[in-house]
Amino acid sequence: MYTNDFEYYRADSVDDALTLLSDHAGAELVAGAHGLLPRMKTGDESPPALVDIGQLRGLDMIEEDDDGTDLSIGALATHAEIADSETVRQRASVLADAAAELGDPQVRNGGTIGGNLAHGDARSDPPAALLALDGSLEVRGLDDKRTIDATDLFEGPFETAVADDEIVTGIRIPTIDDAVSGYRKRRDPLSGYALVGVGVWLRTDGETIEEARVAVTGATTTPARLPAVEDELEGEAITEDTITAASAKAGITVDDGAFVSDVQASAEYREHLLTIDTERALYDVIDISQ
């Protein structure tokens, strides 16, 4: 289909972009545009103006803080850059996994992490990673800046807590040394998006799971943590029984009606897969040697 008419602006700076956003009601930001443009072609979204920030410099860094406790990633870092980053791989492998599994090479080379998270597509991979890592978004408006925690970010299908007149400048991820994480994805055979995606993050002392974060994307209308699974894991010994018991809880904290149902997979099947894939994702990151 043809998109509706829209105006196109290229921003010179973050401030310029913010000014353009405030001058043009309903304008949308684009960087890679891999999320928004397809929806404009299908008529799902028709912004009157696009503000292109794809060429802004200085927003694509991937770096650790000096004390090694936080990982900062610029909003314009591409999925390919994140997937290839040794730092991300070592400190937040669930995000490297998610970025590597996202779309195809073209999308990974053009699409950016900030755009992806602000777009709020519940079928996409990075949301589960950000939730599992308990990361946050750094957001700027014309007059202020703020931080949005991952757990507050996703409000519904294509709806996030990022306001229309704000720009995501980066993401921040707390990191610690004795954590393991990973992302397991089951691709929708049509779209390549996640039919079910599970991100897991565990802090262990080698025998006991001290802290757990498990998050889902794709299967549900909004990406979300799975607290019942986390509760079942925390404080438990790393055993097959623990994993089995925890995975069995995968479906129960998801609200009624929150599982997606479409031509490819019913809600019931997605719920079943979520249990299976939670279990498999846990096995992916834990070495059980008995």
Next chain:
Amino acid sequence: MSDADTNEATESATEPDGDGSGGTFGSAIKRGEDVPLLTGDGEYTDDISLRGMTHLAICRSDHAHARIESIDTSDAAAMDGVIAVYTGEDVVESGVPNTIPTAWDLPGLVQPQYRMLATDKVRYEGTGIAAVIAETPHAAHDALERITVEYEPLEHVTDPVEAVERDVPPVHDEAADNVAFDFELGEVDATDEAFADADRVASVDLRQPRIIPNAMEPRAALADWENATGKLRLWMTSQNPHLHRMLLSAGTLGLPENKIQVIAPEVGGGFGSKIYHYPDEAVTAWCSMQLGRPVKWQATRSESYLTDCHGRDHVTTGEIALDDDGTIRGVRVETHAGLGAQLSQFGTATPSYLYTTVLSGQYTIPAIHCRVIGAFTNTTPVDAYRGAGRAEGIYVIERLVDVGARELGIDPAELRRRNLVPPDEFPYESAAALVYDSGEYERAMDLALDHIDYDELRERQRELRDEDRYIGIGIGNFVESAGLSPSGLAGDLGAQAGGWESSIVRFDSTGSVTVLAGTADQGQGHRTTYAQIAAEELGLSVDDVDVVEGDTDRIPQGMGTYGSRSASVGGGSIARGAREVREKARRIAAHQLETSVDDLEFEDGEFRVTGAPDRSLHIQTIAHEAYLGHDLPEGMDPGLEETNFYDPENFTYPFGTHVAVVEVDPETGEIEIERYIAVDDCGEIINPMIVEGQVHGGIAQGIGAALYEGAVYDDNGHLQTRRMDEYAVPHSTQLPEFKTDNTVTPSPHNPIGVKGVGESATIAATPTMVSAVVDALEPFGVDHLDMPLTPESVWRATEGDQ
């Protein structure tokens, strides 16, 4: 490349007899057309622009079934950039014939009115009701939203069984019960007797979902009406420009055929969907005639989903009668075939003759009876899609053989083997009214099974089941009727067109060769394979031969490209024409070398006097002489070209065996394809690389149908799978590596021994995949699963919930 041919085929009297041995027939030379196609230099319909060109967008119904109460186009017409808005009434008032015709009649067939734009009712979502012409495509599409149509909605039906069995308002008043035809083939009494006498009967209820063709290039047309000469030039995405010329003349526009030029430039895939005369291209031409300006219509991908003819849509009950020793005694089939809301040209032939006549498969089955009820539904018209009819028929017989094997407790490969038509039975007349030309079915089947070490793999399958791992082995034996000829037989069965093909083989005066063929390439590689055929016959290099297709003013006659016919019928015509050219050249050579034609040998393009090899003339030199005309045999006309019409004496019958090995994860229903083996016998092979490419693409589409594809209509009669993220075309990453191999059993009646390969793999792959998955699920008591075999449906089957 595939394995070397395991070519122990019988010697054929009909091998390409270029005693000139150009050496090109049978070699894997690269496709000359690929460089422009891959570098973006290929010119497709939408790439062509004419001065003063305007753009058409078509307003389509968003109702599945409704009476049109009013259409208000005034707002749209008043928009900037809009030149004109037309409705179906305008077309009626113009006095053109305005009839999209069917091209295949059947006894008792109901043929309702089918107009270019609907005036009374809309009968499926996507029915064209108005046409907007604007200065830009964008303006035309924007104006569509300003057309106001008031409808009186009617109850709709999308399922072919419901359409005839439920009390619903008919799609067409002419067919109150929605039955377009009620077709039978075979002997009902003999079949009943066979079933009564047989030891066992097995049966299967199955559905073959609607497939959406998804050609890479959506349909397009560019019409240029020339008032001064009364001539219409129409560029369009066509698999058969001459057929379109004829249908535009006799069916929709009423112009004399000699005032219509149809040009098919590069065409990006068809799979059947570009055979047909749709309303849209006729509307494009009609609008140009109204305005005296060129008009371009380029379908969007969404329009393709809604309006390109869909394929398949069968609901079938099949039964197979067997004796305890595995002898198949009879097959009985009843099918409801969805035809959609209108009869597309071959929408009647596909589920009748093309389907029922292959129900014998590769097997000696003494009694077959099949009934097909063709049903109108409020859906996109259904017509031939790659494998048309044959794919559906082979699917049924292969599923029946599998359920028969389960019933008898006989290995499915063994049951097949016991019933194969043996090599010495050819030509074999089946109980489904076909005469198979040649075949060595067991050789191809053995070769395919050897590739996977069949017996060992069965053993391994049993071992793995003990470890709760479930692999499945699927076997698909197929034979297809390709070429759709001869014309007389096709006519007897109801065809409103011939089954011949036409070509011109022309030496130019300086020795190059032009081949003009009535077929029309959409990616098949005709420019390479046809050059190989002509070069072989004329003792030349392929570089000496230029192949021209797709222009009715340059190529006087033709039937087009569909039904795996181009190599066998088109190629056969070119070979025959080239041979006539060669024989004329031989007579000129004999005259100028002062010897008799019988004393001339032909090799590498050179006519040599037997016993005096230094006395020779090259065929390209003779071409020059033929156009000089100074020294020709007494009474011979100058020039060196031949026009050939070739009407084959029979179909050709490609065959083969495909084998798939899958593993099913019972926890999730996920299917992993471990191995895929394709052994195809398409007779003589013109270019092994192109054959392999056809097989690869065919397998992909066949696997697509088995595992992923399937159009779905929602409760409102709206197409639910209308976008690429809603309708699952297989991705390359979802497909395994294919192992391809060939046997070569020439067709005895084709001039170059070829059988065709365009549809084979699509026909074979679908039953092969389903067979493999159902085999894996045997421990779960699953005898059949309907396509598409999504992981969810497999998981539900393992849970005992079919």
